[in-house]
Amino acid sequence: MHGNPLVLVTGGAGFIGSHTCVELLAHDWDVVVVDDHSNSSPRALERIEAVARRKLRGAYAVDLLDRPALSAVFDAHPVDAVVHFAARKAVGESVRMPAEYYDTNIGATTALLRVMGEHDVRRLVFSSSCSVYGDAARQPVDERAPARPTNPYAQSKHLCETVIADVARRRPGFSALSLRCFNPIGAHPGGLLGEDPRGEPGNLLPYIAQVAVRRRDHVPVFGDDYATPDGTGVRDYTHVLDVAEAHRLALRHVADRPGATVYNIGTGRGTSVLDLIAAFGDASGREIPYRIEGRRPGDVATLVADAHAVRNAWGRHATRGIADMCRDAWTFQQRNPRGYADPTTRPPEPRQPA
Numbered sequence: 001m002h003g004n005p006l007v008l009v010t011g012g013a014g015f016i017g018s019h020t021c022v023e024l025l026a027h028d029w030d031v032v033v034v035d036d037h038s039n040s041s042p043r044a045l046e047r048i049e050a051v052a053r054r055k056l057r058g059a060y061a062v063d064l065l066d067r068p069a070l071s072a073v074f075d076a077h078p079v080d081a082v083v084h085f086a087a088r089k090a091v092g093e094s095v096r097m098p099a100e101y102y103d104t105n106i107g108a109t110t111a112l113l114r115v116m117g118e119h120d121v122r123r124l125v126f127s128s129s130c131s132v133y134g135d136a137a138r139q140p141v142d143e144r145a146p147a148r149p150t151n152p153y154a155q156s157k158h159l160c161e162t163v164i165a166d167v168a169r170r171r172p173g174f175s176a177l178s179l180r181c182f183n184p185i186g187a188h189p190g191g192l193l194g195e196d197p198r199g200e201p202g203n204l205l206p207y208i209a210q211v212a213v214r215r216r217d218h219v220p221v222f223g224d225d226y227a228t229p230d231g232t233g234v235r236d237y238t239h240v241l242d243v244a245e246a247h248r249l250a251l252r253h254v255a256d257r258p259g260a261t262v263y264n265i266g267t268g269r270g271t272s273v274l275d276l277i278a279a280f281g282d283a284s285g286r287e288i289p290y291r292i293e294g295r296r297p298g299d300v301a302t303l304v305a306d307a308h309a310v311r312n313a314w315g316r317h318a319t320r321g322i323a324d325m326c327r328d329a330w331t332f333q334q335r336n337p338r339g340y341a342d343p344t345t346r347p348p349e350p351r352q353p354a
């Protein structure tokens, strides 16, 4: 019998993954990371250990689609549970590269489920996305709303949830929790851990932060003609520390119910693109130039969480506000103007689709 419970975190060097690893290490989990660094820096692993003041049990640069290599990791460690983050996650890119998104996001999940079955690992927390709801008629949206994904990224997340639910129905003793995260942003307040996308940011907050630190000259605002108060997209931004805690709580509760369960993770408050730009300007004291451009294919006008289900189930919910998220993200960006690694040590830029 080994000491602490051991969790394998896929995508553990990524944005939400790295913050979740710190949260797990701080609460007496042992952690093994599997991450191919296609959208993360290996240096995030050093940051995780520095912030948590504990070592990872192991870290493997493995592509989840490589089942023999993944299986060898499970052979090497007595894994009790898995938290699965590894995925491509940019809406705009998914519209441009649908096959790559389905291959990576769904293929990795089925490979992981098969290897978990071969090693009789029966606990899975899956990091899903609010985008599965698409253009939900009623806002805030709760888990009973139908899934109506409007882009390949969102569709891939919804299909992963479906595969996981099908496996949970068939596999005795297997239980899974899928967390539909609503726009995780921010950073660990210490400035060592944050969001460090490769290349041009696909998401809003890191783009704003790079403009604030003068890595980019303006924020492209994708549309100001939506049916929202100021015409720009409204989202429920959630502090990444609240999202990380939710994944830890999901690990604690995943065995409460057999089968597969879905919960929203969000604040219940909506913020527009222009509001977020203004909030980041307040937090950074910097002018944040922006330009109104056309709508981004696959985008919806508004997406705000009804997170009562998880609050009723676990007695916890996201508490941090937009000012906290912007302050912490700015602290990280200021201390890491070019992210974790120098350009010379970054992996090559992703191949552009033909």
Ligand code: WQD
Pocket: 089, 090, 091, 128, 129, 130, 131, 181, 182, 183, 184, 202, 203, 204, 205, 207, 219, 220, 221, 222, 223, 232, 233, 234, 235, 273, 296, 299
């Ligand atoms: C937010 C708003 C854009 C970039 C997806 C996933 C979600 C999460 C984050 C993983 C929209 C506008 C954006 C820019 C802009 N993924 N925007 N200029 O698409 O809501 O959510 O990514 O954790 O699960 O669904 O996030 O940050 O890309 O966009 O105007 O340069 O900002 O149109 O209204 P999104 P986003």
